[in-house]
Amino acid sequence: MTPREISYAEAIREGFATALERDPRVYLIGLGVPDPKGFFGTTTGLQQRFGADRVMDMPCSENGMTGIVLGSALNGMRPVLNHQRLDFALLSMDQVCTQAAKWHYMFGGRMKMPVVIRMIIGRGWGQGPQHSQSLHSWFAHIAGLKVAMPATAHDAKGMLIAAIEDDNPVVFLEHRWLHHVTGHVPEGHYTVPLGSARLARPGKDVTIVAFSYMVLEALDAAARLAQAGIEAEVLDYRSLRPLDAGTLLASVRKTGRLVVADAGWAAAGMSAEMLALVAEHAHGSLVAAPRRVCLPDCPTPTSPALADHYYPRAGHIVAAVRETLGLRADPSDLAVSAGVELDKPNPAFTGPF
Amino acid sequence: MTPREISYAEAIREGFATALERDPRVYLIGLGVPDPKGFFGTTTGLQQRFGADRVMDMPCSENGMTGIVLGSALNGMRPVLNHQRLDFALLSMDQVCTQAAKWHYMFGGRMKMPVVIRMIIGRGWGQGPQHSQSLHSWFAHIAGLKVAMPATAHDAKGMLIAAIEDDNPVVFLEHRWLHHVTGHVPEGHYTVPLGSARLARPGKDVTIVAFSYMVLEALDAAARLAQAGIEAEVLDYRSLRPLDAGTLLASVRKTGRLVVADAGWAAAGMSAEMLALVAEHAHGSLVAAPRRVCLPDCPTPTSPALADHYYPRAGHIVAAVRETLGLRADPSDLAVSAGVELDKPNPAFTGPF
């Protein structure tokens, strides 16, 4: 029997159904959570199944609604707040980072804050400057938060359930371009612990650390590199906080080379943290300068003509790996196969959103 | 004639007066800007001198007021928005990071956004978890912002004027514990360009990069190290964005050792960025693992008994430098001189805020 494969979006939906089923304190709330589009298919049918007081819509009030879910959590509930774009959550940074993250600590451990705040990272089809920010590095900076950013359908479900069952505020980040990607997902209840990195592909020549959607690009890059006889080890850093530094350090001690592929910006971000950890704790283990493959240091342009040059792809990772190996640059790395449209998550996508 | 010495707070006030004088488009706004306490003495007398339509109070509406100053900037003004604590600005991250930072870019360069947003970083005397966050690393992450964080009275005035004259949004960060510190400040108009690091003390054995208040601690550390015959070079990273990477790289190529002292948290922060830049661009130049001296990875506790162990001091920097030199740890590094109270910026301080 081949293992069951479902999409990342369906995995999220299963995770929700499992959590809603097991614990009457769990509820989902967010703009459009029960709407016909089902939040990119991740909540479809849940209101029908669990009722309007478990799966519900809300006003367009991100900051207030964050505080409201926090209060409900202090009073016995286990809410999941859903944002269709991470960008909208910038209205709620006080509640997320100054309140939720610090609540347990600043009240001396007397209260718990079991909330999950889910944010989708947009990309493609003109999402542009205000619908595509991937600010996971901000959240990773804040003690008291947990930050989950699964790359596979399996981890999406398992980490979502773990996040809901966790007694701390968890920022749960999903890249829009992962929703349609399928993978093996067990039925029923299981958890993937928050706080561990995943070895996505073993290798010995170079370590590629990747976050979220970039794990796919990294695996693609590793496959291409394998054809050139280069064995890349790919680490899926699905948990940004707590951060599993050990896996990174062990890998670079073995490979001696490091490329970090981030779905966000470089400056003072997670990619910097990975390089810094290696510098501090594995000094001398790198035989070549490490490389970061991140977004260029500018806002996201809307025009596909620019966005195509904005988002790094597998080819950029391959090129960075070549650099760490002292190999000559190969311009064909960045070639785009005929017919591939870089502003679409998959060929079936036709917009509008 | 000895050069004139005034405090950092007075330097800010002079900078404001100079800017208000020279350009009728400049105005200051913020909670308490014209009040009797004069915003820690940085705005005292300015309303009397320039009038209530140039120096004004506002409602307790951080997000809205940020948008309002942005709009006024689009319509010919050059506002300075003032927050008594950085923490309050978390309510305005949408306007600061999603609007102001991206405005010039996302409208194809057709509009400019000349605003200065000033934020004070609290510390000491029970400022605790919600009045002491130093989130400069967040702003450093965002393209389109400029981020200034002067450590001296001279730079405070010169960078403030430069910020006001700049056509981009500038986040201007002042550490509360710098306000009383005096230094040479020229009279009249001058600017310190945004985007350059300052060599605060030359040395050849180790590079200490410091941000904001930590520059003082770093200089203290360097003085102590000098007594042990160790010549530390101290770099004042007063500009986080644009970032002057060259100064850092040249210094570590010379010294071969790096300690970064940040007034904020480590994880995915500016300290990580400094280590990452060195790893990428000066690989092999470090003869020892670099060290970060940052806040512990937890919210700020209020009790002085804990805060005393929370904030890193010169001694921690000395200890870190010793590590990079392979010297034995000296427990006396962290000793606190008798009578020194670590929760006060200076002996004259008696609270309440």
Add this chain to the structure above:
Amino acid sequence: MSSSVGADLGLRLYELMLRIRLVEEAIADRYAEQRMRCPVHLSIGQEAVAAGVGLALRADDLAMGGHRSHAHYLAKGGDLRAMIAEMHGRESGCCRGRGGSMHLVDLAAGFLGAVPIVGSTIPIAVGLAFGEHLQKRDRVAVAFMGEAATEEGVFHESANFASLHRLPVVFVCENNLYSVYSPLSVRQPAHCEVLDQARGHGLLAHPGDGNDPLAVHALMTDALAHARARRGPVFLELKTYRWREHCGPAFDNHIGYRTEAEFLAWKERDPIATFEKKLRAGGVFDEVRVARFIERQRAEIAAAFAAAQAAPFPAAATLMDHVYA
């Protein structure tokens, strides 16, 4: 509508609505070609608001909008070619292709920007008015907003400050009953009105029929006089209805968040057809003029699309331009 001024205003309102409708229908028709590779939020069915407001404004007045602002931009006199080019992601677009359909700007026309974050241009528009106030000038700023934007705290912060300083700003709230697929009933209490919230801040607040361009124009004319005379900001709640899906070119009454009957009832009240009837009844409808107008519009729209599609994309080398001024 007996006077010739009235007749001319009527025809101009009619033509402006028609222009907006024709442009947006062209966008809808051509969307499937996949050459406009960005979200589009159409105002088809809501044209009376933009037209009534647009023609009441002085040319040098200022306006800002949101995600659904093609109509606002055009009504304020925004350049059609630059807008269509923007949707096509071209260097000739009003944002040089960096923004797309939800980021529109035409400085010459006084349209100072639209952004897709709900509510975020409201304080910025109030800031434009604050700039007028500080510089002792007399332009008025308009904040176009949907009714969901009143749920954002920033609307209230903006209204309070505008009211405090009696700033020359008019909040034009198009209440089309939905935010995406969410009806008002899951977002705002049934026992109070959007208008009450505005009044709570001391704004002069009026309801209006957002499908009647003449009513909108009259309300807006009064609002502008009030705001310009510094008697305080004004809030207009104009009820109307979006015909197509929230985002994209299609109709979507079948997907379940609203009924076909509700849609049909509103379609009955089509602002353009209804107004045409009124103009005809008043004897001021000018077949020839309108026919010529439509022809010219179609030509202009076709030319705008042709120009956009022929225009160069931004060069890759310019990716990092415009980050800093």
Add this chain to the structure above:
Amino acid sequence: MSSSVGADLGLRLYELMLRIRLVEEAIADRYAEQRMRCPVHLSIGQEAVAAGVGLALRADDLAMGGHRSHAHYLAKGGDLRAMIAEMHGRESGCCRGRGGSMHLVDLAAGFLGAVPIVGSTIPIAVGLAFGEHLQKRDRVAVAFMGEAATEEGVFHESANFASLHRLPVVFVCENNLYSVYSPLSVRQPAHCEVLDQARGHGLLAHPGDGNDPLAVHALMTDALAHARARRGPVFLELKTYRWREHCGPAFDNHIGYRTEAEFLAWKERDPIATFEKKLRAGGVFDEVRVARFIERQRAEIAAAFAAAQAAPFPAAATLMDHVYA
């Protein structure tokens, strides 16, 4: 106040105000010793609000506050020793010393937290009420807030949601005319009231004399009945006055943001002295009981300070405790 129940309530209100006053005066008196090393925001002069609300609440009702919440905490039944220890930064503090004066909690008493960011506990208190609603329980949540908090957008977002779901929450707004040193005139339009804003969201909103504990108690009793019966949230605006500086122990009428005359006029209306006069006039003031009460309070306060100052500080090794649950 003829019935014995009324008399008893009167005395209890009086005693609670007195307790709050005595505690805060002790804090003020001892602040210069520099053993409470954190900001303190005193409610001296505003005690009637906390007392009137506190005694109207059911013991299991819930409350949250802000930067100026010593009074709210005590009125809700919060543990005095734990509060004084908290101000001293001790492990025995209500937050184990991690919070200080602006972070108060007593779960047993139903006081679920105060934080210094203006307005930030308002939605959280509404969330407590939402929790009651979802779990079909009947406790009411109180959001204590200053009048400046109505300027924060989050208040409006919270009020809208509370109103939408008729949540059992009472917003208790102490309007003491100032935010730090900023008078209302630079923050809110003169031509509208804080209450109007609440009404705009469909809240039942009442003004009240924040210096009259009986009036507050009566208003709050009705408000609680309304909220508990799920007839909707209630907003009370209680006018009162802070006697001391915004933050710290001193008087500050000389520094220029308000006049000595204004202060004296309010001092004339001292909630405690005025109420005492009323109790005496009603013949229900009980000298002996009150004298004993004061004695007991002084002893309890002295003991709380002594205990706090003798209590151990948090150990350095516990710095990183409680970051994660």
